[in-house]
Amino acid sequence: MKADTVRGHLDGMILAVVQDEPLHGYGIAEALRAQSDGALDLPTGTLYPALRRLERLGYLRSSWSTVDGRKRRTYELTRSGQAELSARQEDWQEVSRVIGTILRTRTAT
Amino acid sequence: MKADTVRGHLDGMILAVVQDEPLHGYGIAEALRAQSDGALDLPTGTLYPALRRLERLGYLRSSWSTVDGRKRRTYELTRSGQAELSARQEDWQEVSRVIGTILRTRTAT
DNA sequence: GGCTACATATAGACAGCCTATGTATTCAAG
C-alpha cells in the first residue's frame, strides 16, 4: 500500500501513534507498519520530512537521545498537536462517509 | 470539504457515478454534490482535467451533444473503466480499514 | 570484511489538487 493512497491523512496517523506514547522516527514507522498489519510501510524519504513539518507546525516536539550507541530523535505530541489530531479524526469521519457512500457498489450486477 | 482530502480517490468516485448512468461533466459534479449531501463541491479546474485524464487512460469514453442549445460532453464507463472501478473499490476497503484503525481514538480520555 | 538492522536526512521529480481566468449559451429580473 502506497502512502500516496493515504495522502493528506498521514499526518493524522503519525499524530495518533505518537499520542499513544512518544516515539522516535524509526519507531513511528514500526508502529504504523504493525498497526496496519504490514500494509503501511513508509519510505524514510516520506516519513522524516513529514515529521520535521509536523514539528515546524508546532504539533510535535522533538528531543535527541542516544540509545545503544545510536542517536535517535524522539517526538511527542504538543497541546496544539492534540487539537490537530482531534480535527483530523473528525475530518476523517466525513471523508470516510462520503467516499464510502459514493464508492459503495450500487449495482446488484 | 476540499477535494484534496479525497485525493487519489476522486477518480474512483467519478467512475462510480458514471457507472450508474452516463453523465456530462456538469452532471457528474451535481451527482457528487448530491450523493455527498453537499460536502463535495468540485471546482471545474479539478473536475474537467480529471475527466480528460480518465478518458485518456481508457476508463471513460465521451461524446458531444447539444441540449437546450448548450454543448455538453457526455461520459460513459468503458469495460476497462469498470475493472478500474472494481480495483479502486477494493483499494478503498483497505485504505479505509487502515486509516480508520490507526486514527480511531484509543485513549478513553 | 561484508551483511543486516537500526537511525536520520536531503535532493530532485512528479502527480493531482488548487485558484484564477476565459469563452459561450439560456433565461429571468429589473
Next chain:
DNA sequence: CTTGAATACATAGGCTGTCTATATGTAGCC
C-alpha cells in the same frame, strides 16, 4: 436591453506531499 445567475467546458500556472535515490553512521553477527 442589459445585467446576473445557472448551465457548460476548458486551460494556465502554482503548491504540496508524496516518490525514488542517495548519503551518513552505529551495532552486531557471520
